[in-house]
Amino acid sequence: MSTSDTYRKIYAVVSSIPPGCVATYGQVARLAGLPGRARLVGYALSVLADKSVPWHRVVNAKGEISPRSGGDGDFVQRLRLESEGVRFDSHGRISLKLYQWLP
DNA sequence: AACATGACCATTA
DNA sequence: GTAATGGCCATGT
Numbered sequence: 416m417s418t419s420d421t422y423r424k425i426y427a428v429v430s431s432i433p434p435g436c437v438a439t440y441g442q443v444a445r446l447a448g449l450p451g452r453a454r455l456v457g458y459a460l461s462v463l464a465d466k467s468v469p470w471h472r473v474v475n476a477k478g479e480i481s482p483r484s485g486g487d488g489d490f491v492q493r494l495r496l497e498s499e500g501v502r503f504d505s506h507g508r509i510s511l512k513l514y515q516w517l518p
Numbered sequence: 519a520a521c522a523t524g525a526c527c528a529t530t531a
Numbered sequence: 532g533t534a535a536t537g538g539c540c541a542t543g544t
Contacts, residue, residue, distance in 0.1 A: 418541065440526050444539095453526040454539055461525055462542090473525080481525040488525075 424448065425459045432472045435500045436516040437509055439476050446518065457481070471495040472516075478509040 424447045432438050438446075440453040449455060460470045461483065471492040475481045480492050493503065501514050 421541090441528090444526085449539095451527080452539055454524075455526090455541070457525045458541060459525095463525095470525085475525080476527055483525045485525085492525090 421447075421449065421455065422459045425456055426463070426465065426468050429460070429468050429470060429473060432469060432516050434469075434472075435514070437472050437474050437478075437496070437501065437511070437514045438516045439478075439511070440473060441476060442516075443473055474509060478511040478515075479507065 425443060428443050428447045429438075440456045443456045444450065444453045447456070456473070460473060463470055480489050482489055493507075496509070497503070501509060503509060
């Protein structure tokens with residue numbers, strides 16, 4: 416098993432998140448067979464450049480968008496989610512109770 | 519090989 | 532509600 420396989424597994428799980436739903440980093444890690452490696456999910460997405468992967472549907476455990484080093488990333492993520500029907504509350508957070516993906 | 523960094527999470531106080 | 536701590540591991544210097 417090489418590291419690329421691990422990344423592909425993560426991308427596969429993220430790609431399987433249905434529109435209008437979100438998943439947390441820890442959740443993606445678990446579904447990818449990597450319990451406790453939530454940080455790798457974040458890292459995998461940070462180096463991701465594949466537009467076919469809906470990375471914007473992945474948020475942190477607080478239901479908030481994680482700030483990133485890139486430029487417009489966090490801003491674009493919010494716009495994309497709202498475009499899919501996901502609503503944010505006054506605190507800029509998502510109601511996981513309503514939108515979290517339950518496979 | 520060692521060290522620092524990073525789109526994180528859960529627990530504890 | 533906030534703050535600090537430990538665990539996780541790929542990448543680049």
